[in-house]
Amino acid sequence: MKHFFCLLFFVLSFFSLTAxxxxxxxxxxxxxxxxxxxxxxxxxxxxxARFAVADNDGAFTISDLTPGTYTLLISLVGHTVHAEDGTVxx
Numbered sequence: 536m537k538h539f540f541c542l543l544f545f546v547l548s549f550f551s552l553t554a555x556x557x558x559x560x561x562x563x564x565x566x567x568x569x570x571x572x573x574x575x576x577x578x579x580x581x582x583x584a585r586f587a588v589a590d591n592d593g594a595f596t597i598s599d600l601t602p603g604t605y606t607l608l609i610s611l612v613g614h615t616v617h618a619e620d621g622t623v624x625x
Contacts (some may be wrong), residue, residue, distance in 0.1 A: 575611065578595050579610075581618070601623070603622070605622070606618050
């Protein structure tokens with residue numbers, strides 16, 4: 536996972552933000568530089584206890600979010616934490 540964070544930014548630029556009945560979700564898929572799923576990556580919403588861990592396909596979902604702007608803290612043991620902003624629309 537040498538180039539993990541280089542590709543991480545690219546992958547997260549395609550994460551989806553959806554809203555239904557005032558609540559939404561942040562969904563995404565994280566892969567390595569060689570396009571393999573990045574299993575076990577932790578995705579946390581900054582300043583909250585809300586988080587997800589990428590599954591064996593690199594997919595994650597953080598559900599039941601109120602509309603607003605969130606900062607995702609993406610981390611993997613042994614790597615620097617990466618921050619990415621996203622907005623959940625109403």
